[in-house]
Amino acid sequence: GAGVSQSPSNKVTEKGKDVELRCDPISGHTALYWYRQRLGQGLEFLIYFQGNSAPDKSGLPSDRFSAERTGESVSTLTIQRTQQEDSAVYLCASSLNRGRRNTIYFGEGSWLTVV
Amino acid sequence: AQTVTQSQPEMSVQEAETVTLSCTYDTSESDYYLFWYKQPPSRQMILVIRQEAYKQQNATENRFSVNFQKAAKSFSLKISDSQLGDAAMYFCAYRSQGKSTFGDGTTLTVKP
Numbered sequence: 001g002a003g004v005s006q007s008p009s010n011k012v013t014e015k016g017k018d019v020e021l022r023c024d025p026i027s028g029h030t031a032l033y034w035y036r037q038r039l040g041q042g043l044e045f046l047i048y049f050q051g052n053s054a055p056d057k058s059g060l061p062s063d064r065f066s067a068e069r070t071g072e073s074v075s076t077l078t079i080q081r082t083q084q085e086d087s088a089v090y091l092c093a094s095s096l097n098r099g100r101r102n103t104i105y106f107g108e109g110s111w112l113t114v115v
Numbered sequence: 116a117q118t119v120t121q122s123q124p125e126m127s128v129q130e131a132e133t134v135t136l137s138c139t140y141d142t143s144e145s146d147y148y149l150f151w152y153k154q155p156p157s158r159q160m161i162l163v164i165r166q167e168a169y170k171q172q173n174a175t176e177n178r179f180s181v182n183f184q185k186a187a188k189s190f191s192l193k194i195s196d197s198q199l200g201d202a203a204m205y206f207c208a209y210r211s212q213g214k215s216t217f218g219d220g221t222t223l224t225v226k227p
Binding site: 035043091093104108109 | 154160208210216220
């Protein structure tokens with residue numbers, strides 16, 4: 001498709017289970033971001049991929065969170081042993097490169113509910 | 116599907132002056148949230164202001180205020196007394212039932 005695609009759009013999981021969230025960036029976009037948005041709050045930066053460089057993982061809240069990206073394509077955000085506080089919308093975004101004037105495009109998000 | 120349109124890719128303002136960034140959206144929902152985010156050169160997305168659709172009163176946060184016109188589906192951001200630190204890319208966003216839709220962003224330049 002033409003935009004950033006995320007799946008699943010909605011996920012309900014039991015506390016303690018692992019979840020995987022997928023992001024398909026726009027073709028050709030070298031930069032990929034993951035953000036988390038808790039209810040009523042702003043976006044929290046989680047992780048950033050730029051081409052083949054080492055990812056910036058400085059925003060990952062705990063070692064239960066990890067993300068991978070294969071080349072400049074699909075990325076997967078994995079949350080292990082989910083907790084109720086992990087409930088949020090997880091947003092993926094991509095851009096052509098890191099330049100400030102390159103706009104970033106967001107997916108519609110994956111809404112995770114941990115029960 | 117919801118859409119968010121920011122018709123101004125770039126805007127500039129003189130320091131201490133006022134600037135308005137426009138945003139329109141399309142939705143069939145009646146209950147939703149609207150946001151303006153600021154993205155400085157770092158990767159963080161900073162929440163500037165938020166508006167609940169059921170509230171008629173326009174949200175205000177210090178020098179930032181919105182003009183929310185629900186019938187017209189318009190949600191513009193006014194920055195008063197612009198400061199050099201306001202220079203950034205601004206995103207308008209819509210959220211309903213867990214789904215978020217962002218505009219393409221407006222790059223704001225503040226001239227000293």
